[in-house]
Amino acid sequence: xxxxxxxxxxxxxxxxxxxxxxxxxxxxxxxxxxxxxxxxxxxxxxxxxxxxxxxxxxxxxxxxxxxxxxxxxxxxxxxxxxxxxxxxxxxxxxxxxxxxxxxxxxxxxxxxxxxxxxxxxxxxxxxxxxxxxxxxxxxxxxxxxxxxxxxxxxxxxxxxx
Amino acid sequence: xxxxxxxxxxxxxxxxxxxxxxxxxxxxxxxxxxxxxxxxxxxxxxxxxxxxxxxxxxxxxxxxxxxxxxxxxxxxxxxxxxxxxxxxxxxxxxxxxxxxxxxxxxxxxxxxxxxxxxxxxxxxxxxxxxxxxxxxxxxxxxxxxxxxxxxxxxxxxxxxxxxxxxxxxxxxxxxx
Numbered sequence: 001x002x003x004x005x006x007x008x009x010x011x012x013x014x015x016x017x018x019x020x021x022x023x024x025x026x027x028x029x030x031x032x033x034x035x036x037x038x039x040x041x042x043x044x045x046x047x048x049x050x051x052x053x054x055x056x057x058x059x060x061x062x063x064x065x066x067x068x069x070x071x072x073x074x075x076x077x078x079x080x081x082x083x084x085x086x087x088x089x090x091x092x093x094x095x096x097x098x099x100x101x102x103x104x105x106x107x108x109x110x111x112x113x114x115x116x117x118x119x120x121x122x123x124x125x126x127x128x129x130x131x132x133x134x135x136x137x138x139x140x141x142x143x144x145x146x147x148x149x150x151x152x153x154x155x156x157x158x159x160x161x
Numbered sequence: 162x163x164x165x166x167x168x169x170x171x172x173x174x175x176x177x178x179x180x181x182x183x184x185x186x187x188x189x190x191x192x193x194x195x196x197x198x199x200x201x202x203x204x205x206x207x208x209x210x211x212x213x214x215x216x217x218x219x220x221x222x223x224x225x226x227x228x229x230x231x232x233x234x235x236x237x238x239x240x241x242x243x244x245x246x247x248x249x250x251x252x253x254x255x256x257x258x259x260x261x262x263x264x265x266x267x268x269x270x271x272x273x274x275x276x277x278x279x280x281x282x283x284x285x286x287x288x289x290x291x292x293x294x295x296x297x298x299x300x301x302x303x304x305x306x307x308x309x310x311x312x313x314x315x316x317x318x319x320x321x322x323x324x325x326x327x328x329x330x331x332x333x334x335x336x337x
Binding site for chain 2: 080081082084085088089092114115116117119120125
């Protein structure tokens with residue numbers, strides 16, 4: 001990106017950039033999260049969305065409960081095998097491009113539940129972009145994860161379709 | 162007026178002489194061991210004559226390699242009264258052998274028993290004869306094990322994985 005001034009425009013400036021980096025800039029500052037909260041991590045996620053931690057400072061305040069309108073899935077809470085197919089279905093319903101945050105020990109690797117019903121990490125069935133450890137992680141940790149997603153989007157060089 | 166539990170037990174003893182196999186009282190909790198075949202009549206009598214209107218819980222215990230018969234189904238009945246002392250709880254137990262895991266259902270008397278019996282069926286594999294809708298309630302419907310049985314490996318995720326993969330395939334072919 002470069003800022004220019006042009007006498008033809010009466011001294012007003014303009015910015016030259018690539019379309020892909022412009023799109024990435026827009027995408028990273030308007031992430032619409034789809035909350036998939038199944039357990040106590042969801043409480044911390046709500047804390048991150050609410051006024052004290054205020055995720056809207058990073059442009060991610062429009063929490064959508066419809067996957068069709070979301071591009072960031074925050075999976076927070078224990079995922080059982082019975083829930084996993086639902087989780088996958090909701091992920092499939094989200095439009096591209098999309099990203100996934102695995103929030104908490106349970107989603108990252110099963111947490112304390114080494115049992116017959118619990119998925120040992122959601123990367124068994126979802127492509128996870130950022131893992132957040134903790135049981136549950138503090139809202140700061142989730143904010144950090146969102147910022148990491150933003151950095152990742154910034155670097156993306158995929159052509160716009 | 163307080164509720165006299167001893168009078169209830171005496172009445173049960175005289176009305177069902179061969180049905181009560183054992184009576185235990187520990188810390189004011191009364192446990193009756195009942196013959197498996199008589200559970201329906203026994204529950205109906207308790208409900209109609211002594212106002213045990215509420216089924217608190219139905220659960221089961223697996224005594225693998227500790228006791229025969231292997232299973233016990235446990236019923237908690239509650240009776241509400243206007244006075245505190247008239248609130249009485251009683252525990253019934255039924256022994257279920259490994260070879261014949263069928264018990265008569267009590268859902269006809271307490272509709273609240275419906276899901277409780279489904280849970281016991283799901284996790285222990287005990288069949289409740291006369292239940293209106295005996296399906297699994299927690300595990301997936303095509304799951305082929307009973308996880309709370311002592312001979313089930315709690316870390317065995319294979320049955321869950323199979324059900325999950327099947328659900329994924331169905332999701333792909335259906336309209337999602």
